[in-house]
Amino acid sequence: MNTTAYFTAADGGSVYEPTAAAGGHWGASLISGPAVAGIAAYVLERDFGRPGFLPARFAIDLIKPAKQVPTTVETRVVREGRRVRYTECDVVQGDSVVARATMVQYLQSEAPSGQEWTTADAFHGPTDAADGQLLVGSDDAGWGVLGAEHQNTSRKRAYYRGPDVVVGEGVSPFVRAAIVAEATTNMVLNMGTDGIGYINGDLTVTLSRLPRSEFLGVQGDSRFAAAGVATGTATLFDEYGPIGTAIVTALANPAAQIDFGGASRTAGAGAELFSRNPAKAA
Numbered sequence: 001m002n003t004t005a006y007f008t009a010a011d012g013g014s015v016y017e018p019t020a021a022a023g024g025h026w027g028a029s030l031i032s033g034p035a036v037a038g039i040a041a042y043v044l045e046r047d048f049g050r051p052g053f054l055p056a057r058f059a060i061d062l063i064k065p066a067k068q069v070p071t072t073v074e075t076r077v078v079r080e081g082r083r084v085r086y087t088e089c090d091v092v093q094g095d096s097v098v099a100r101a102t103m104v105q106y107l108q109s110e111a112p113s114g115q116e117w118t119t120a121d122a123f124h125g126p127t128d129a130a131d132g133q134l135l136v137g138s139d140d141a142g143w144g145v146l147g148a149e150h151q152n153t154s155r156k157r158a159y160y161r162g163p164d165v166v167v168g169e170g171v172s173p174f175v176r177a178a179i180v181a182e183a184t185t186n187m188v189l190n191m192g193t194d195g196i197g198y199i200n201g202d203l204t205v206t207l208s209r210l211p212r213s214e215f216l217g218v219q220g221d222s223r224f225a226a227a228g229v230a231t232g233t234a235t236l237f238d239e240y241g242p243i244g245t246a247i248v249t250a251l252a253n254p255a256a257q258i259d260f261g262g263a264s265r266t267a268g269a270g271a272e273l274f275s276r277n278p279a280k281a282a
Contacts, residue, residue: 004019004021004163004164005019005021005163005164005165005166005167005168005169006018006019006021006022006031006032006034006035006038006039006163006164006165006166007019007022007035007039007071007165007166007167008166008167009166009167009168010070014072015070015071015072016039016070016071016072016073016166017070017071018031018035018068018069018071019167021035021163022035022068023068024065024066025258026065026199026253026256027065027256029067029068030065030066030067030068031066031067031068032183033062033182033183033186033200033203034162034179034180034182034183035066035165036060036062036066036091036098036099036182037058037060037099037101037178037179037181037182037203038162038163038165038171038175038178038179038182039071039073039091039165039166040060040073040089040091040099040101040178041058041101041103041165041174041175041178041179042165042166042171042172042175043073043075043089044058044075044087044088044089044101044103045103045172045174045175047075047087048075048077048085048087048103048105049105049174050085050105052107052108053085053105053106053107053108054105054106054107054108054207054209054210055103055104055105055174055207055210056104056105056106056206056207056208057102057103057104057204057205057206057207058101058102058103058104058174058177058178058204058205058207059101059102059202059203059204059205060099060100060101060102060178060182060202060203060204061099061100061101061201061202062098062099062200062201062202062203063097063098063099063100064096064098065098066091066093066098066099067093067098069093069094070093071091071092071093071098072091072092072093073089073090073091073092074089074090074092075087075088075089076088076089078102082107083106083107084104084105084106084107085104085105086102086103086104087102087103087105088100088101088102088103089101119235119242121219121221121235121242123157123217123219123235123237123242125159125215125217125237126143126159129159129215133145133160134146134158134159134160134183134184135158135159135160136150136156136157136158136159136187136188137150137156137157137158137159138150138152138154138155138156138157139154139155139156140152140153140154141154143159146187146260147260148259148260148261150187150191150260151191151192151193151194151195151259151260151261152192152193153192153193155219155220156187156188156189156191156219156220157188157217157218157219157220158180158183158184158187158188158217158218159215159216159217159218160180160183160184160215160216160218161176161180161214161215161216162176162179162180162183163179165179173210173211173212174207174210176211176214176216177205177207177210177211177216177236177243177244178203178205180216180218180236181203181205181218181234181236181246182200182203184218184234184246185200185203185218185232185234185246185248186198186199186200186248186250188218188219188220188232188234189220189223189230189232189233189234189248189250190223190230190232190250194257194259195257195258195259195260195261196257196258197252197253197254197257197258198225198230198250198251198252198253199250199251199253199256200248200249200250201248201249201250201251202248202249203246203247203248204246204247204248205236205244205245205246206244206245206247207236207243207244208242208243208244209243209244210243211236211238211243212238212239212240213238213239213240215238215239216236216237216238217236217237217238218234218235218236218237218246219234219235219237220232220233220234221233221234221235221245228251228252229249229250229251229252230249230250230251230252231247231248231249231250232247232248232250233245233246233247234246234247
């Protein structure tokens with residue numbers, strides 16, 4: 001269990017209060033996309049997870065900026081089939097739905113006979129990642145903390161485990177995959193020579209199996225952009241190989257572009273993303 005988490009549970013677990021770790025980098029009053037995705041995945045799995053069913057797809061629409069205010073999650077069943085289960089939730093703040101998420105679960109079984117095509121790709125992570133730390137790699141600069149050296153046009157990747165969702169509770173492999181994917185896809189896919197100028201509008205995580213290691217790798221595979229709209233796909237890896245994909249669409253946000261060549265980002269909420277020594281980010 002991590003020493004940091006995005007939320008504390010209140011009112012018997014029906015309300016979630018954001019912590020400093022949930023802070024968003026797009027504004028001091030906001031909470032981050034990983035925190036929103038994390039609480040949605042956490043509650044969906046808590047309410048509807050079943051043994052033998054794999055959460056094969058998790059998709060979340062980030063409808064409006066989430067704020068540093070008490071948050072609730074409303075869940076419902078769409079369909080409970082013998083082999084496929086569809087559930088969804090709303091992340092609510094006040095009278096507003098700030099995000100809507102779906103979880104699709106498939107019954108696990110024996111694979112069919114024969115051999116099929118599969119993607120031949122590999123991920124070579126860093127050798128010195130500290131607990132809680134996010135490291136970023138790019139073909140031009142190698143591995144390091146998230147900073148100006150990665151503001152280039154080469155292929156990028158990340159290595160991260162992320163915080164827990166709720167204080168006092170560990171995070172499951174499924175929820176960890178959702179958190180890491182949301183925390184890293186924008187920087188992996190949309191960081192250019194002037195920093196990150198896009199903001200994710202959604203995230204879809206697909207899994208062929210659950211991760212079996214705490215740190216996960218995320219590596220950019222495709223990206224296309226035109227007229228301020230970008231779409232991209234990244235592959236998710238654990239220590240044993242690829243496990244699925246993360247797909248995002250993003251909207252240009254130049255007024256709040258994050259340029260890592262500017263002011264230091266080694267203090268405050270979410271500082272573990274930018275600090276080589278996580279202890280200094282506390």
